[in-house]
Amino acid sequence: MSGTRKDRDPFETGLGDALRRTGETFSADGVPLVDGGVARGRRGVRRRRAAAVTGSVAALAVVGLGASYAAGAFGHEPGGAPVAARPAASGAAASSAASAAGTGPQLSARQVGAVLEGLLPKGKITERSARGTGDPGGPMAALVHDDGRGKAAISVGIGAVDPSGSEAEEQVACPDKVYVPYDSCRSEKLPDGSRLMVLRGYEYPDKRVDTKWWHAYLVTRDGYTVDASEWNAPAEKDAATTRDEPPLSAAQLKALVTSKAWRPVMEALEKAPREPVRQPPAQGQDGKAILRKLTALLPASVKVTARNGEEGFAYVVVDDGKGASLVQINVQPRMSDVESDLFGGADVLPDGMKVVSHQGPGEKGGEGVNMWTVDTLRTDGLRVVVSAFNSGAQNTKATREEPALTMAQLRSIATNPVWAGK
Template identity: 70%
Template sequence: SASHLIKTLEGLLPDGKFSSESGRGTEDGLGPLASVVFDDGKGKAAIGLSLGRVDPEGTGVAEQLACPEKVYTPYDSCSSKTLADGSRLLLLQGYEYPDKRADTKWWHAYVVTPEGYTVDASEWNAPAEKGEPVSRDEPPLSTAQLKALVTSKEWRPILRALPKPQDEPVQQPVPQAAGGDTILKNLTSLLPKSAKVTTRQGEDGFAYVVVNDGKGASLVQINAQPNMSDVEGELFGSGAQTLPDGTKVVTHQGPGEKGGQGVVMWTVDTIRKDGFRVVISAFNSGAQNTAATRTTPALTMTQLKAIATSGKWRG
């Protein structure tokens, strides 16, 4: 029951006062969870924990256990490792808001057992996840305490009451996006020689680099995806330029999207006649959520257009 989960959570926390308890039991279709506001005498802090069951080899599990890219999600520390019993554990000390517009810290632990049982715990240095001012410098539980909380054997009887996860639906084969290594190789080969790469990362259909031409760090990100004709009408309207080979091009220059102070975003978006889309953006900062490091991005709009329309993407 919900009350049993709440009692179990409170029993695993250090001495303190509890308020604002809420929860769901194993019968709830949304899955069991418990949340409390905990006060150890140093300020109220929200703590929440949920239980689940997944296919441990299913798609998405590895992604949830991976430390996020710091370029997009700032954090103070993160570790992902396999424990002695074969469980995989993620421990993260980060922030509720990637742009840090508030001082709310979010510390997180997530474990997946070999059987596919999951325990997901979060804590904040405020009485609520959002909308409340911080009440203490840091959340109350250390990473060691968070690990002990999610790996506690007290959760096992509750986890065993959970139904098996439904089989993932069979996906119909679709044209595959280019691999991250290929996109990175193409992107770096098309950069101007003045743009020295300091950081790089790629995955299917996407890659980014941080470059520096001696005037400050500049993030450059690119997507290369087939089968995007369904967005052509929406994104490539009457203002689009059509090249001799039928490729449509639109450009955008405006503020960044992640709250970094003074950050601007320059974008060139292209789509080939067969629906193959390449969109590239450059920023005047090494990350979207940190303040500008320079006046303009390291690449001009002309250089961005040359990269996006290059024949290398169809090679």
């Protein structure tokens, strides 16, 4: 599944609503499979990244002279050629693209850009780009800053979100390190009731290049968002690093997003609508129950070193003395509509359950990582997908020759009647 996607999984078509219910997909041997862990591990990170660009990003308004800023996240590649904006989960666009109809006066792109420039330390600024508060994409500013130690891309986007909704909660939560490697992450509630997350991570989860991505995300008590990103390169990607670290420290990122200078930009925006009340998960499909069942079905030869469970999904990292191995499971009701796409040529058990198995390389960039998967579909539409890896995380190098669980053990877990509540 979750990234951006330079690392986004290739299977994007053919399953329609079914895939939207799963959240994210990846493919093994050309067959799309569920990967809920990455969705949840990186969901907030991708949403925050998308917040600066959202939806369809047309040409950014250029503030001052020179070409529009060329980072991929800002809708353009070097030279100004437009590129597709990153996909954003539903709700992200609403939180970041709020525009007009606020209580305050509208601000131009130049005015929004000036706010960002006024909050940065002394340095040379080039390649400015910005959007005003009336822009359908929402207000944002981006530039390249050089404090004498190397050029660095910096961007800030302003939006609105339901402050009591799940979207806001997810945005300020640190991601799961099993799926998103980072050096540090802090989530806190500020004295004024705002919530803040500051993360110091990497542009690519597998760290294939040296580009670092540091990020701060603020949700104010009254439902406005400030989303800041910086890199140790003059562009988000496809640019050589110019310095060891981005220019702003974690404290400076916090000061940037919490500055009162953004208040006029916020007040020009319409407040976000309240999120609809989330329906409880189908009985027996909550993360804690899935994690409890998965743990009980593991072979006695493995020791669980990490675990987590969320709605419809759970994972464990196990070790049998030969190295860490990630095991994850998705449990999804009402998935009969994917049967023809995913279960052609499947084994059919006496009770009608269909079973397909796959073995192949991992798809999250980890060197030497292999993924073994058993995918099942019961006659009532319940889909259970279990995968194991020869690494403790998909985006780090292999820690062992094979996953800790055999294909037979994965099949035993996926076909167990416990998932149907029997």
